[in-house]
């Protein structure tokens with residue numbers, strides 16, 4: 355069973371220049387018999403005292419203003435960042451989809467990229483080989499799949515990347531909003547695949563500014579504000595507080611659409 359347990363976690367980034375100066379000082383300090391105090395290094399506190407417990411089946415929206423700490427939190431939940439203070443415990447295989455194109459090599463073919471990207475997301479070569487036909491059909495790239503990726507347009511790359519990402523079987527799926535930036539018409543086509551992907555995954559945390567996506571994929575939400583968890587609860591409740599209006603208000607007549615919010 356997958357789970358994530360983060361307790362009193364901080365993620366702090368020392369400011370580089372200041373750190374260099376402080377390092378110099380520390381060295382000088384040592385020579386002179388005096389070491390500069392830790393407090394002299396300015397740090398950006400991207401996350402402050404965050405505690406979150408997530409279980410199998412959770413479908414969590416991550417909302418907050420620019421710079422609130424969503425991406426940092428996703429990296430903490432994926433194990434890419436260790437907390438500088440506090441603890442984090444992640445049980446399960448994480449598929450971090452922060453950037454659709456990451457792990458793609460422009461010099462190799464679309465087919466080879468499908469395998470490489472799949473490996474990056476925790477799949478085996480065999481598993482990816484069995485999915486190639488499905489990804490080829492979905493991406494509609496035809497013969498281009500045997501061409502090097504550098505010959506693709508941006509939109510073609512996105513189709514391929516989205517085809518691969520939606521073909522995996524993730525235990526813990528962490529999505530950054532980049533996926534919502536895909537061309538609307540193609541995204542319509544991807545919607546069912548995205549829904550199926552989320553259904554297959556043991557847990558979803560999805561950072562996005564798109565109400566529509568959050569409503570269709572998530573049932574609870576975490577509102578991150580200035581590096582802290584301001585609210586964690588049912589999707590509708592948290593979104594309403596965060597936005598200052600109820601984003602479900604207009605579709606109450608279609609309230610059954612898996613939103614999971616309170617009525």
Ligand SMILES: Nc1ncnc2c1ncn2[C@@H]1O[C@H](COP(=O)(O)OP(=O)(O)OP(=O)(O)O)[C@@H](O)[C@H]1O
Nearest residue numbers: 367398399400418419420421422423424425426427
């Ligand atoms: N590598 C880093 N070094 C220094 N500061 C960082 C680093 N990464 C993030 N920060 C800082 O941490 C804070 C949170 O950033 P983060 O990218 O997590 O926000 P976000 O909520 O994802 O923002 P956005 O919606 O704009 O993408 C910001 O103040 C940012 O400047």
